[in-house]
Amino acid sequence: MPNIRLIARLDVKGPNLIKGVHLEGVRVVGNPGEHARAYYKQGIDELLYVDAVASLYQRDSLAEIVRSVSKDVFVPMTVAGGVRGVRDVEEMLRSGADKVAINSAAVRRPGLIGEVSRRFGSQCMVLSIEAQSAGPGRWEACIDNGREATGLDAVDWAICGVALGAGEILLTSVNREGTYTGFDCELVRRVARAVPVPVIASGGMGTLAHLRQVVVDGAADAVAIAGVLHYGRLALTDIRAFAEAAGFCVRR
Amino acid sequence: MLPRVTVADYGIGNLRSVLRALEACGADAALSSDPEEVAVAERLILPGVGAFAQGMDELRRRDLIEPIQSFARTGRPFLGICLGMQMMLATGHEFGTHAGLGLMAGTVEALPVCGAGGRPHKIPHIGWNRIFASGGWARTILAGLEDAVVYFVHSYVAVPELAAVRFAECDYDGSRFVAAVRSENLYGCQFHPEKSGPTGLRILANFLALA
Numbered sequence: 001m002p003n004i005r006l007i008a009r010l011d012v013k014g015p016n017l018i019k020g021v022h023l024e025g026v027r028v029v030g031n032p033g034e035h036a037r038a039y040y041k042q043g044i045d046e047l048l049y050v051d052a053v054a055s056l057y058q059r060d061s062l063a064e065i066v067r068s069v070s071k072d073v074f075v076p077m078t079v080a081g082g083v084r085g086v087r088d089v090e091e092m093l094r095s096g097a098d099k100v101a102i103n104s105a106a107v108r109r110p111g112l113i114g115e116v117s118r119r120f121g122s123q124c125m126v127l128s129i130e131a132q133s134a135g136p137g138r139w140e141a142c143i144d145n146g147r148e149a150t151g152l153d154a155v156d157w158a159i160c161g162v163a164l165g166a167g168e169i170l171l172t173s174v175n176r177e178g179t180y181t182g183f184d185c186e187l188v189r190r191v192a193r194a195v196p197v198p199v200i201a202s203g204g205m206g207t208l209a210h211l212r213q214v215v216v217d218g219a220a221d222a223v224a225i226a227g228v229l230h231y232g233r234l235a236l237t238d239i240r241a242f243a244e245a246a247g248f249c250v251r252r
Numbered sequence: 253m254l255p256r257v258t259v260a261d262y263g264i265g266n267l268r269s270v271l272r273a274l275e276a277c278g279a280d281a282a283l284s285s286d287p288e289e290v291a292v293a294e295r296l297i298l299p300g301v302g303a304f305a306q307g308m309d310e311l312r313r314r315d316l317i318e319p320i321q322s323f324a325r326t327g328r329p330f331l332g333i334c335l336g337m338q339m340m341l342a343t344g345h346e347f348g349t350h351a352g353l354g355l356m357a358g359t360v361e362a363l364p365v366c367g368a369g370g371r372p373h374k375i376p377h378i379g380w381n382r383i384f385a386s387g388g389w390a391r392t393i394l395a396g397l398e399d400a401v402v403y404f405v406h407s408y409v410a411v412p413e414l415a416a417v418r419f420a421e422c423d424y425d426g427s428r429f430v431a432a433v434r435s436e437n438l439y440g441c442q443f444h445p446e447k448s449g450p451t452g453l454r455i456l457a458n459f460l461a462l463a
Contacts, residue, residue, distance in 0.1 A: 118306075122376065123407075168376075198376070
């Protein structure tokens, strides 16, 4: 009976909670702190904050959100976006984050994965992979919110990242993100079977059936849920009840 | 008066999360890396994430090993969290063999790489799991929390020598491991109460209420 984690993914831009399609074309949804507190009260297992503007600017606003939320939200929080070095990780942890997820900076300088993992423990170093379909059974890792292709095979990059010290993989399907058409289960399964660390499936959750598919067919260890929660299409209590009925072990 | 608690600051781990959770429980909580303050604290929490040897090195660098050991002999309430619990044991076997604080006899070992049925499972173990009593929980930090579900993230587990200090257990995919230890007022938990939602806050509140 798989024991899965339900993770609320909150993409933020400046002070706002946003939602896009394929990581682009964003719309403002609301206040990230209010959503986070509401999900905590409903029993979310973890929160994942993603700074959508790659944080060339406005990174302080993400740290500010995390600082404020961590005063009354007591579940693990992961922060992604704009983390370039050990000092950025330190700042995020000081603000109240428990883990950081790194994409672009790790692609540009893979040695960063080992630096973060040695300094803060591998449980703190989540490798974020934005995977874009590149033909049947192939995916390419992208950076900068799916905008720039890297030439790296997503599955190979996951294996490499874990060898370098990543303790968890956040795997986002750029093709499915924001579409509500279901997870890319083949992608998730390929990565989840290839690495010994937990894999968080992200991108595509539109219905309860999608959750079952990505756990059963995709072998996901955790599931990131965004739009359906933010827009109230699905309630966390119903998601959990469904997961239990499907035979998954979830927090009660 | 607010219950006072000192959180040992040795430059490792999610210290802020622990502080905030204690504050939410109504504690007067302060970080300290001062050996003197640590030794005379009313209550002491040793948090921590990361590797065993690095944790011990950071404690040593700040001259905190002896103050923590002497605090532990006073009988005042002590709580080690995650790596903080593992370091309570005598010996760690993570990346070599390293001496721990020695507050309890035993070792720290890697989680088995395979689960029930001999299939490999994910390491680190990250997730919410039920804990089971192995020993009475009345008037302890786990009072009233039978079958609680708490948050774990770890690759290693404590293996205490004395069965009597095994206080709670957990099952990860068929591997039974020690989720919490207790010897009088010395407590250690492998899970993270500061990240275990309202259940975790109750555990911390129970700790603050220990005499």
